Amino acid sequence: MTNGPVLIELEDQAAPEVADAAPVPELHAPAPSGQAMQVAARLAARKPSRLTRWFWALVGMFLSAAVSMAAWDFATGMVARNQYLGWAVTAIGGAALLLALLIILKELAGLARLKRVDGLKARADTAAQSREMGQARDIVDELLRFYRGREDLAWGRDSLAKQRNDVLDADALMTLAESELMLPLDQAAQREVEAAARQVAAVTALVPLALADVVAALTSNICMIRRIAEIYGGRSGTLGSWRLFRAVMTHLVATGAVAAGDDLIGTIAGGGALAKLSRRFGEGLVNGALTARVGVAAMEVCRPLPFGAGRRPSVAGLVKRALTGLFSKES
Numbered sequence: 359m360t361n362g363p364v365l366i367e368l369e370d371q372a373a374p375e376v377a378d379a380a381p382v383p384e385l386h387a388p389a390p391s392g393q394a395m396q397v398a399a400r401l402a403a404r405k406p407s408r409l410t411r412w413f414w415a416l417v418g419m420f421l422s423a424a425v426s427m428a429a430w431d432f433a434t435g436m437v438a439r440n441q442y443l444g445w446a447v448t449a450i451g452g453a454a455l456l457l458a459l460l461i462i463l464k465e466l467a468g469l470a471r472l473k474r475v476d477g478l479k480a481r482a483d484t485a486a487q488s489r490e491m492g493q494a495r496d497i498v499d500e501l502l503r504f505y506r507g508r509e510d511l512a513w514g515r516d517s518l519a520k521q522r523n524d525v526l527d528a529d530a531l532m533t534l535a536e537s538e539l540m541l542p543l544d545q546a547a548q549r550e551v552e553a554a555a556r557q558v559a560a561v562t563a564l565v566p567l568a569l570a571d572v573v574a575a576l577t578s579n580i581c582m583i584r585r586i587a588e589i590y591g592g593r594s595g596t597l598g599s600w601r602l603f604r605a606v607m608t609h610l611v612a613t614g615a616v617a618a619g620d621d622l623i624g625t626i627a628g629g630g631a632l633a634k635l636s637r638r639f640g641e642g643l644v645n646g647a648l649t650a651r652v653g654v655a656a657m658e659v660c661r662p663l664p665f666g667a668g669r670r671p672s673v674a675g676l677v678k679r680a681l682t683g684l685f686s687k688e689s
Contacts, residue, residue: 551653559646
């Protein structure tokens, strides 16, 4: 009897399908880098040249004059044709102009409010460095006046007003003001950061349209910074929100923080879990993490008091709470 190959036929087993085969791993694919957030940051931080600013200023003046003259000619022509209809159109135009003036005044008030927060923050930094009791008490008085209309801080204001005279150290007084007034605002701001990080990550991972992730990153981050400013009392309008967004992005681009996402990736997913995700989901993870980093920077910019020791929120902690439920580590 000779030994030879044996053919075993399994008639009951179905033939394998190509669709059931495991996907081929992308061995040479570049690691996710958060391209959408990097593009959004560069767009926001890019400062136009002086010639470009002059050009758009002249174009704006020309268009304003042209629209004004066209509206005037239209209104006078309507009055010449039909007096009652013409005056009605003129009244509508006047009402629209009045609303435009109110919007401009609201924007100016928002910018003034932001400047007040910036001034308060600068004086608080000086008081923290000098450790003088008089300056610390002045900062506390200004904080109480600044937040006197906030119902959500009524308990903190009363507690601070009762305890402030018992504190005889400048650092302790600043710490007391931070714990009584800033702590609930910090918690609300962190919730906004987590929500924005989830939104940016989900859009990047699930929407395959070109530039959709960049638009989502821009709009989500601008809205997040605006809400953070409102939480801390900034009340920024459209121009104020863009000003804050540019200031935050310029700082992050200058320090290289937007381009560094590897440390945040390792905190959330690690090498093994991230390898199981598609590249699109990896980009969503990085974009969400960088959005959280932008949110923490926005808190530092909009907060009237500087963060005390151990008070600054951890970017890794925010990213974990925001994205762990969205991108499961077991997937």
